[in-house]
Amino acid sequence: MMILGSEVNMVSKNIDIDYITFRNVSKQFNSGNNINQILKSSSLKLNEGSFSVVVGPSGTGKTTLLNMIAGFDKPTSGEILIAGNKIIKPSPKHSVVFQSPTLFPWKTILGNIFCALDHKKLPKKTKLSLCDQILDEVGLSNYKKHYPHELSGGMQQRVGIARALIMLPDILLMDEPFSALDHKTREDMQDLVINIWLKHGLTILFVTHSIEEAVKISTDVLILKNGSVEVIKNNVNHPRAHDDNDLMKLKYDIEFKIKHAD
Structure with a gap:
């Protein structure tokens, strides 16, 4: 749980604790006589506090994997657990940031974030204080009275991230959130999420098509290929430089594994 105010108790994270667990998970889609097998009896464990990035060729099920963790979709067989509890439906503790922030155009930036707190029984003053804190954290304090159409794509995505964080999630699920941004803005957004x-x-x-992005931000890289998942650890310390030899080797290894998938 993240802390955005004194009203919230912080739970410390231990990156060595198994947190997200796949137990013999299979997922397939049937279309007429065709069967698209996304996962084949896959098992994996992701640690609490990890930054896991999913990569792989198009159509391998990266977004499907994220949707199953979010509770939007269900495995064909097997089970997915978070902190030992089976996922059966979406939860506000598992916030999602989509490729498009899908903001309400008739609401200000503050209004877009504030409405995410509608379900919380908190005084309005407390909610506004939380909004101010998260707006400051994502660098939008001076834009809270603006409307979405007045912001750049990168700034709109910052609003999407703020709206997800205001839910005080334990897990943040991000589906190619920076793919539509220019290179410089994308790098700035990567730095924001790392921080x-x-x-x-x-x-x-975090789901991405960019291996360069994956090695910059991850603690673990999940490679999806032909129905299987391979997990590669990324132990390079932050801050990370693009020309770091270990990162360059990791990037090459991931590219090779994807290109030569069995």
Whole structure:
């Protein structure tokens, strides 16, 4: 749980504790006589406080994997557990950031974030204080009275991240959130999410097509290929430089494994 105010008790994260667990998970989609097998009896464990990034060729099920953890979709067989509890439906503790932030165009930036707290029984003053804190954290304090159309794509995605974080999640699920951004903005957003992760100890699962992005931000890289999942550890310390030899080797290894998938 992240802390955004004195009303919230912080739970410390231990990156050595198994947190997200796949037990013999299979997922397939049937279309007429065709069967698209996304996962084949896959088992894996992701630690609490990890920053796991999912990569793989198009159509291998990266978003499907994320949707199953979010509770939007269910495995064909097997089970997925978080902290020992089977996922049966979506939870506000598992916030999702999509490729498009899907903001309400008629609401201000503050309004877009504030409405995410509608279900919480907190005084309005407390909610506004939480909004101010998260707006400051994502660098939007000076834009809270603006409307979405007045912001750049990168700034709109910051609003999407703020709206997810205001839910005080234990897990942040991100589905290619920076794919539509230009290179410089994308790098800035990567740095923002890394800083949020380092500060709050969230468990993050992030889907991307960019291997360069994956090695920059991850603690674990999940390679999806032909129905299987291979987990590769990324132990390079932050801050990470693009020309770091260990990162370059890791990037090459991941590219090789994807290209030569069995």
